[in-house]
Structures are given as structure tokens and as C-alpha cells.
Amino acid sequence: MELTPPTFLLQAEALERRIADNHRKMQDVKAKIRILRSGYNGEKTIKYYLDPIPEHKYHIFYGLRLPIGNTFFQIDTLLLSNKLILILDAKNHSGTLRFEINQLIHEYGDNRDVYENPVAQVNRHKILLRYLFEKFKIPPIPIENLVTVCKPSTEIIIHPGYQEAAQKVIRAYDLLNKVDELEEKYTEKKLNQKHLNQVINLLKTQHTPQKIDILNFFQITEDELITGVQCPRCLYIPMDYRRSKWICPECLLFSKEASINGINDYFLLINSSFSNPEIRKFLLLPSSRSTTSFLPKLNLPQTGTKRGRIYHQPTFPIFTNHVFPPKSKQ
Incomplete structure (x- = not known):
């Protein structure tokens, strides 16, 4: 191990x-x-x-x-x-x-x-x-x-x-x-x-890995969490989602995969599975369609179909360092 x-x-x-x-x-x-x-x-x-x-x-x-x-x-x-x-x-x-x-x-x-x-x-x-x-x-x-x-x-x-x-x-x-x-x-x-x-x-x-109910451990409610996708460069929350990319309004970094860290945070803090509306609310995505467009690319384990589809925590966590810095500020 x-x-x-x-x-x-x-x-x-x-x-x-x-x-x-x-x-x-x-x-x-x-x-x-x-x-x-x-x-x-x-x-x-x-x-x-x-x-x-x-x-x-x-x-x-x-x-x-x-x-x-x-x-x-x-x-x-x-x-x-x-x-x-x-x-x-x-x-x-x-x-x-x-x-x-x-x-x-x-x-x-x-x-x-x-x-x-x-x-x-x-x-x-x-x-x-x-x-x-x-x-x-x-x-x-x-x-x-x-x-x-x-x-x-x-x-x-x-x-x-x-x-x-x-x-x-x-x-x-x-x-x-x-x-x-x-x-x-x-x-x-x-x-x-x-x-x-x-x-x-x-x-x-x-071997049985330990997973703590972290919110209960610290007596924090889900409503107290800061939602949205965090910029992997300047750590600003939330990034904006436009045309299949995440854009940081603070440092102008753009990334196609910044949401993966947000999904990891959801698994760590809230639950080991989520529906389209649940992750959309946590990541502050603008629509169900925008959520559906990138979730299949992550190859998460799934159950159910269409509106009843549930995405499950895979071998954990999903790591990525892949970001796309802008060529110039606009």
C-alpha cells in the first residue's frame, strides 16, 4: 500500500x-x-x-x-x-x-x-x-x-x-x-x-480507510460553505463558467478542468454521490445543460438514467494540474 x-x-x-x-x-x-x-x-x-x-x-x-x-x-x-x-x-x-x-x-x-x-x-x-x-x-x-x-x-x-x-x-x-x-x-x-x-x-x-463526517465534526452546516469553483492560481472563488471554460474574474486564468477540484471538495465535505442539480448548485453552474456537458468527460461511476442519474465517488480523489493560462488579459 x-x-x-x-x-x-x-x-x-x-x-x-x-x-x-x-x-x-x-x-x-x-x-x-x-x-x-x-x-x-x-x-x-x-x-x-x-x-x-x-x-x-x-x-x-x-x-x-x-x-x-x-x-x-x-x-x-x-x-x-x-x-x-x-x-x-x-x-x-x-x-x-x-x-x-x-x-x-x-x-x-x-x-x-x-x-x-x-x-x-x-x-x-x-x-x-x-x-x-x-x-x-x-x-x-x-x-x-x-x-x-x-x-x-x-x-x-x-x-x-x-x-x-x-x-x-x-x-x-x-x-x-x-x-x-x-x-x-x-x-x-x-x-x-x-x-x-x-x-x-x-x-x-x-484495510478500512477512515472518512469523517467533517461538517458534523466541526459543527458546521452545509449552508456555511462557500460554493463555486476555486481558481487554481489565485484561489479566488467563484470562477465564471462560459462556453465550456472556467474563467477567473480576478486573475483572468481560464481552465477547462478547474471544476474537478470543486467536485473533489463536494465528495470530501458533503456526500460520496450527487445528482445534476446538487453539483450544479455547489459549483454555481448556470444551467442543467452546462452541467451535463462536462460530467461525462470525468467518467464517474453512474447509476440511473436521464433525470434520475446519480454520479458516484470513484477511486478517490480525482487529481489534475491541467490549467490553461490566458495568453493575454482582455
């Missing part, structure tokens, strides 16, 4: 674009984006240090969210071979991290925050993963786990005598050395190719 931005982050960023700068919830949205972005940047750091590992050695999964009972547990990064599994939890904090048996204390400037001990967290994930494997009759395989501090400038302080943290808390730049140590420790193949493929398929099929 490739590393992709978490959907919650994409939703929060879409919400930031779609509410007024002075909105009562703007600072809460920005704060959530900072937290989610920091976590994602930590995972990207992990990926940077893991990328040199030859592909034949490990199958690497990023951002796994797996069910157990009536809940889910999330693993930042999982390395799988026929000899062992390695679970990695990324910590991308600045300042000082104090690892104590019952808590993690983060100190940065004048701030002091207390969190769950991440060593205990990765231990719990190891147990839950083993439960999942037992449920699907996967043969026993060693599972190791590490807490990876991603920023080289972060100070790490481990409580005296806390030997488990001393062994499991590492810096991201030391990941390859730690993987080599584990390879020397575990030399016996525990999974044949059939069982290895079974584990790969299990992790992929059980």
Missing part, C-alpha cells in the same frame, strides 16, 4: 478552503490541519528512509486501518517478510519528548502536553494484529515494533530504568540499521509463499 494523504487531512483542507477567513471554526480547522499534516509528514520521513530497501525483501504497507471487534486500530507503517513483521509508529514532534512508563510528555517552548505512551500503543497494536491473524488462521510469525522519532532536532529523554523504551524508541535515520539487526535475529522462514500472499491479501481487504 502506497503512502497517500489521510482522507481526514484532505477533508480538513477542503473545509479550510470553503469557509470564510473569519469563520468561528477557522482556528479549530487550522489546528486540526497542523496536527494531521505533521503526522503525515512523519510518515513521509519514514518512507524516505525505507525506500532504499530492495523490493524483494519486504512488502510495505502505509496507513493501515484494520478492524478488530467493533473498533479499529491504525498502523502507520508495516513491513512484512516471510520471516517477520515490523510495526512502526511515527512521532513527528519538535522540542523534547520524555518517555515514561505511563505517559509521553511533549515539551515545546512554553507548552507541555501529555499523551499516551507510544511504546504501550505499538505493543497493543502488536497484540491486536496477532488476534486478527489468529482469526484468519495465519501461521505464527514474529512481530516486532518500534517508535520512530522523525525530526533529528527533537530531544529524546527516556526515564532511567525504562529499558523497553530504550530498545524500541529510535530515530528515523537509524531505521535501516535496526531492520538489519532484526534480519540477523530472525533467519528462519515462517511463511511459505501461499501464506505470505494470504497475509498480503488479508491486510489489503481488511
